[in-house]
Amino acid sequence: VKRSLAAAAILVVPVALTIHSTVRGDVDAIRAHSKLTSVQANVAPPFAFPGYGNVPLLLGIRRHVPADASIGFVSREPASIYLRTGWIRWLAFAVAPRLVVNDPHARWVVYARRQPPATVEHAWRFGDDRLVER
């Protein structure tokens, strides 16, 4: 029994040294999460993407683009760079199930800091970006 208790005591030491800060961290996180609004938790990016970021655009896509649609992008950078930015990866998550695709001719296109052609059917402006339905 003594050896059993000694073993338990050895194993408890690391937990005893850290449990206070672990519990405090958990409680703080629970408090912080409970204060988040739906937009803060599901739409606003969790961290900044320098040079990018347009939450109204995400809300606009969620409002206007059907859930089963796909969205292409036209940007100043080549698609092979723009579609690999952290911002686009967050955007794809925030607007899912709408798919982000490498197709500038999709029915739904975001013109990122670019002017869309004058012939488009519908266009919504969100800051420097335009959401377009062909």
Next chain:
Amino acid sequence: LIRALAGLALALIGLVPLGWGVLLLTGTRIRLGLGVFTGMAAAMILLPPFVYFGLSPTVPLVLALGAVVFMLGLAFRRPAPLGGGRVELLPLLVLAAPLVLLAARAVRQPVDRYDAFANWTLKAKLLYFDRDFLQASIAPPVHREYPLGLPALEAYFLHCMGSADVRALHVLFVVFLAGLALVAWIVLRPHVDTWPLTAGLSLVLWMPAVRDQALSGYADVPLACLFVSAVLLLADERIALAAVFAAAALATKRDALAFCAALYAVALVGAVVRRERVRPLLLSVCFLVASVLPWRVFVELRGLHETDVSPSLSHANELPYTLGQLAHTLVQREYLWVVPIATVAALVVLVRGRDLRLALGALALGLGLLAALAFVYTSSTSGIHYLVRSTVERTLITPTLLAAVLLPLLVTRALAVPPEPGPPGAEPPRDRGRTRWRARRRQPA
């Protein structure tokens, strides 16, 4: 929130027939908790091939799979040991406390980690909505060549919850930790007294690194829980059930390829030396290879080529840096120093000449896992320093959890009084230790 939690509970119940079917087929005694965890593992193996054929991992699909596997289990059941596991209430409450607190944190946790929104949770969300993302593309989600076990299971949970509540989905990762604790309790309880085992498992469940990684939404903690469960079951000579958990680990993340190679290499060497259980182990390896075939065929057919890791020794000069980073991370406070403590305990057991199989097995597997990680890192085709720095905290979760789970056994064996020398002709002490391990193993757990 209540609807999401009810959906999570229903999802777990829905996995019971599948889990019980696997337990029957592998000759394991039926238990509710183990049935749920085994059902999760089995679903992670079985659902991805259906996804490859365009079927979403819906509730009817999982229930149908459960019905089929349960019927097969009833028809081809293997004898399971009799006897029941007695519920020890106080240890149960002690171990439930960290899980309940973590679940409370998980239930409103937003998706805020890069790989979660770029890869894992995004795939789950798209599978839930039945959107096809399995063509090669530069658009998100990234790493379409990864196995789909975890996203498919998450999509099933979302179906049960009735919405894409990816915040409440984090509770699933707490269930993985609970499953590992349950398997560890079932396997180790016949060999370790109640309180050392409770203290050891508390170490697992209160470990800050594990808790943070569990709620990251990444696949590393599920992988670690499934893989370490496979190790425990294999050590307990429940070879068939161990293979199911190892296959589930393979269906979770590519890292499992290296980990399973290390595990089965160590197990096969041990089996060859002891000249027993070689054939079942080889059959297990065949099962594992068969389980990854659909994924590999799919990756090849869709041209989802992997370019980030290419096995080679061309970056062997980065090995000291990689090993240094691994060692530096393992002694951090967040990991509760479990790997150094487990190493010392295993060395003490080894020096005292008792339980050689346990000590050598633990050391060999631990070193094997670290060597496998180092090999994968030095085989990276991108910047190795960046890759190591940015991922080592989570890839080390598997060796850390393994060390933590083995700690109660290693520490109690290290503190055990050496047996007195027996009369001439008696078994040597180390063999007596091994015999005791085996004899107790056959007691009902």
